Amino acid sequence: MKCDISKESYLERFQEYLDFEKIVKSEYLVIGKVLAETIKTALGNVPRVRVLDVGCGDGRMASTLVTLFACTQMRLIFDFLDPVEEALTLYERNVPEAHRGARIRGDWVSYDLKQPYDAIIANNSLCGFDTRETEGLRRFETGLKAGGVTLITLPSVKSDWVTYARQLWPSVHGARFGKTVFEDLASRFDCLGINHEDRFVEVPVRIEKTGCDAALKAIFSMMMYVDREQIEAQWLSDYRWFKRGILWRQGFRMKFVYGITTVRRGV
Numbered sequence: 208m209k210c211d212i213s214k215e216s217y218l219e220r221f222q223e224y225l226d227f228e229k230i231v232k233s234e235y236l237v238i239g240k241v242l243a244e245t246i247k248t249a250l251g252n253v254p255r256v257r258v259l260d261v262g263c264g265d266g267r268m269a270s271t272l273v274t275l276f277a278c279t280q281m282r283l284i285f286d287f288l289d290p291v292e293e294a295l296t297l298y299e300r301n302v303p304e305a306h307r308g309a310r311i312r313g314d315w316v317s318y319d320l321k322q323p324y325d326a327i328i329a330n331n332s333l334c335g336f337d338t339r340e341t342e343g344l345r346r347f348e349t350g351l352k353a354g355g356v357t358l359i360t361l362p363s364v365k366s367d368w369v370t371y372a373r374q375l376w377p378s379v380h381g382a383r384f385g386k387t388v389f390e391d392l393a394s395r396f397d398c399l400g401i402n403h404e405d406r407f408v409e410v411p412v413r414i415e416k417t418g419c420d421a422a423l424k425a426i427f428s429m430m431m432y433v434d435r436e437q438i439e440a441q442w443l444s445d446y447r448w449f450k451r452g453i454l455w456r457q458g459f460r461m462k463f464v465y466g467i468t469t470v471r472r473g474v
């Protein structure tokens with residue numbers, strides 16, 4: 208059986224082979240600093256910043272931003288949107304009440320925006336987004352107040368993950384690699400005439416324990432969105448180069464690059 212979206216916990220899968228918490232913390236800090244600087248520069252010193260957090264997940268990015276703004280005069284208030292109920296509950300646990308606004312269970316594609324925002328963020332939440340959804344893309348601009356700013360982060364084709372996944376996806380899923388990566392989004396914005404500024408950040412991902420099949424399965428399952436027990440033996444043996452390249456070097460560093468695009472609404 209093939210499955211497109213893994214149900215396994217990331218944390219449980221990786222903690223044996225890499226310091227997951229350390230990697231995620233540094234990733235969020237690197238990206239969070241870019242988001243925070245861009246919001247500060249765009250909005251100046253406004254005391255209350257109304258933010259819509261699209262695909263808010265468990266609030267890790269919102270919490271990072273709260274910390275990064277702590278020593279400023281600006282207070283971020285997040286309306287938080289996610290289709291997954293558990294994510295919203297975790298968000299409420301992780302993001303302090305003083306920084307929470309409306310809880311919205313929903314999907315960005317069908318979401319009927321009630322008010323414009325100072326800032327909209329979508330951090331690593333649009334991998335499953337169909338970029339033909341023109342209205343959803345335009346709303347990243349029209350959903351802003353004058354002078355407002357949208358920031359969207361997605362994995363770039365410069366990442367090892369995208370290179371490997373694109374090659375292996377057809378044999379695992381019987382279909383072409385269908386995730387939305389940063390360059391897909393940027394080129395759709397270009398087609399639609401939505402002005403955007405792009406930048407790229409590399410985040411450090413180091414695999415400490417290599418050279419065993421269990422580690423190979425963990426990494427493979429993450430990259431290919433399958434659960435470990437669904438991995439068929441031939442997928443691994445067919446791709447010895449994947450094994451050689453990724454896992455059989457101690458302390459292997461994976462190149463993980465995110466693109467961050469900024470869309471502004473003119474004053």
Ligand SMILES: C[S@@+](CC[C@H](N)C(=O)[O-])C[C@H]1O[C@@H](n2cnc3c(N)ncnc32)[C@H](O)[C@@H]1O
Nearest residue numbers: 262263264266267268289291294314315330332
């Ligand atoms: C990797 S998590 C990122 C969470 C959060 N943005 C952060 O960085 O801390 C991706 C989240 O996007 C949500 N998501 C996926 N597709 C979405 C959509 N079309 N509209 C809204 N949320 C979506 C998922 O449910 C998941 O919680």
